[in-house]
Amino acid sequence: MNKKQKPRIMITGAAGALAQQVINRLREKYQIVAVDFRKQTYLSDDIPSYQINFNKRVFEDLFRKFEFEGVIHLGRITSSEETRMRRYNANVLGTQKLLELSHKYGIKKVIVLSTYHVYGANAYNPALIDETAPLKAAELTMDLIDSVELENLANIYLWKYRDLNITILRPCNIVGPGVQNTISSLLSSKHAPVLAGFSPIMQFIHIDDMADAIVLSYEKNKSGIYNVAPEDWVSYQEALERCGCARIPIPSIPPVLPRLIIKTLGLSIFPAFLLNYFKYPVVIDGRSFNKTFNYKAKRPLKEIFRFYREIKKNS
Amino acid sequence: MNLKSYLKEKLVSKELDTQLNKIEKPVGTLGYDPWGFNVETNKVVFSLFSGIYNQYFRVKTEGIENIPAKGPVLIIANHSGQLPIDGTLIGYALATRKNAPRMPRAMIERFFPTVPFLGNFLNQIGAVLGDPVNCAKMLENNEAVVVFPEGIRGSGKLYRDRYQLKRFGNGFMHLAMKYNATVVPVGVVGCEETIPAIANIKPLAKMLGVPYVPIALPIIFPAKVHLNFGKPMKFEGGDVSEEEVTRRVEQVKSVISDLIDKGLSERKRLF
Numbered sequence: 001m002n003k004k005q006k007p008r009i010m011i012t013g014a015a016g017a018l019a020q021q022v023i024n025r026l027r028e029k030y031q032i033v034a035v036d037f038r039k040q041t042y043l044s045d046d047i048p049s050y051q052i053n054f055n056k057r058v059f060e061d062l063f064r065k066f067e068f069e070g071v072i073h074l075g076r077i078t079s080s081e082e083t084r085m086r087r088y089n090a091n092v093l094g095t096q097k098l099l100e101l102s103h104k105y106g107i108k109k110v111i112v113l114s115t116y117h118v119y120g121a122n123a124y125n126p127a128l129i130d131e132t133a134p135l136k137a138a139e140l141t142m143d144l145i146d147s148v149e150l151e152n153l154a155n156i157y158l159w160k161y162r163d164l165n166i167t168i169l170r171p172c173n174i175v176g177p178g179v180q181n182t183i184s185s186l187l188s189s190k191h192a193p194v195l196a197g198f199s200p201i202m203q204f205i206h207i208d209d210m211a212d213a214i215v216l217s218y219e220k221n222k223s224g225i226y227n228v229a230p231e232d233w234v235s236y237q238e239a240l241e242r243c244g245c246a247r248i249p250i251p252s253i254p255p256v257l258p259r260l261i262i263k264t265l266g267l268s269i270f271p272a273f274l275l276n277y278f279k280y281p282v283v284i285d286g287r288s289f290n291k292t293f294n295y296k297a298k299r300p301l302k303e304i305f306r307f308y309r310e311i312k313k314n315s
Numbered sequence: 316m317n318l319k320s321y322l323k324e325k326l327v328s329k330e331l332d333t334q335l336n337k338i339e340k341p342v343g344t345l346g347y348d349p350w351g352f353n354v355e356t357n358k359v360v361f362s363l364f365s366g367i368y369n370q371y372f373r374v375k376t377e378g379i380e381n382i383p384a385k386g387p388v389l390i391i392a393n394h395s396g397q398l399p400i401d402g403t404l405i406g407y408a409l410a411t412r413k414n415a416p417r418m419p420r421a422m423i424e425r426f427f428p429t430v431p432f433l434g435n436f437l438n439q440i441g442a443v444l445g446d447p448v449n450c451a452k453m454l455e456n457n458e459a460v461v462v463f464p465e466g467i468r469g470s471g472k473l474y475r476d477r478y479q480l481k482r483f484g485n486g487f488m489h490l491a492m493k494y495n496a497t498v499v500p501v502g503v504v505g506c507e508e509t510i511p512a513i514a515n516i517k518p519l520a521k522m523l524g525v526p527y528v529p530i531a532l533p534i535i536f537p538a539k540v541h542l543n544f545g546k547p548m549k550f551e552g553g554d555v556s557e558e559e560v561t562r563r564v565e566q567v568k569s570v571i572s573d574l575i576d577k578g579l580s581e582r583k584r585l586f
Binding site for chain 2: 123124125126127128129195196197198199200201231232233234235238241242252253280281283285300301302
């Protein structure tokens, strides 16, 4: 088959480890165009790569030039990277622009990567939260508003423009080689803070499994909102222990105290706005995704933790 | 290795280990379930608890075979004694029964998750935040769930109100009907005497954000506990009016009341 006949996909967040895994899985079958807000990444000669602000007019030129079949939107600026205002512009307004252009240029399939954080870490959370539960993250902290807003936007477009076939994925903690989010940094470090007396149940998905899930949801076109999480659970403190991290307890009550300590010490590894996620569990129910897409995560927790143990030995 | 495996090796007898291994639990590869129950912690706690159950409270059970071996079950009991001792005793009784043991889950008050150490500890031994979604998901998983429909109205009551049933919430009946769960009523006698409270300091409770602050001695009395399990009850689902639901709840409540009377009449002395 001629290269030019391959259907084209735009993948955002191309500088991230997850996007690169997804690209590796799709590049045989599709012509990939990699886009990133933050920096230009060289992937290979046959993958054009752009550093671009979605809010600039030149972004539309990509749609004109490549006639994409689909968009896989993985790019999101995380809270530690930028100011709240810039993040809002990039994540929320940027996504709106992306969806608007997708509609204008007749894109047939859109995947939006969200996060389980949108449910909010609340003391009264039931376990196995399903997709219809309200998104309570915004009431806890201003720093997660853009995650919730991004979801709301994607939701509006999901119902308004059915031909975009939007699939929103809300994964649990993505971890593994190359992942640079908060939880992965904690598992990688030799010492990790914990809130004394709190060890919420967490779910982890290996980056390779997550990439498989994204590819599957692109190829099996079933639009909708899905949690993505393996059917396996572990408490935060046991996860640290299994990764060979020494636990540093921080006094947890009254609730202002840990916040104060973190801010005073400038502990960027343990951001204050995510504090509640290390206090109360947010356990999501991934069974709907597993059933719809006939999916099962392959890498067990033990393998994930072994990876983090090994990197400590080698450093 | 770590503390948990050390304690397990030191404390858990072979007999208890085999008994608890007989119970099927939907846990993941590391022994946790979504609500935080942990197989290993539970074994350690149970082995520590066996003395408390057998020697301290000298629990006497009757009719425990009334709880079906399989399928969704709601174990409905009267609540008493300030701390969740009653739920733990019912759980231990059912997990150690000879035939078809089960590990029931107890629904606990909403403020427990906010208490450091205690909240996590209770989760690890099978207690779950008393939220209807949790209960529904567990019944879907064919679990046995202990529910105290009186909630804090029951556990926080004063000694002078002992063995008076407070208002029952209707939630459990709706879940029983929706998930076709068997209802097994239980009358708990003895827990009222474990922590007798003479008053509740409401302003302090409000300030601390806890449901009640009892004035009581800082000891748990070794009252003898009777657990009387009633006959299983089934309730048809479908389109049922709230009035009818309330009537069914009253029906369960009156059975529990009879079971309490039975326990009280069997009891020779308090301790």
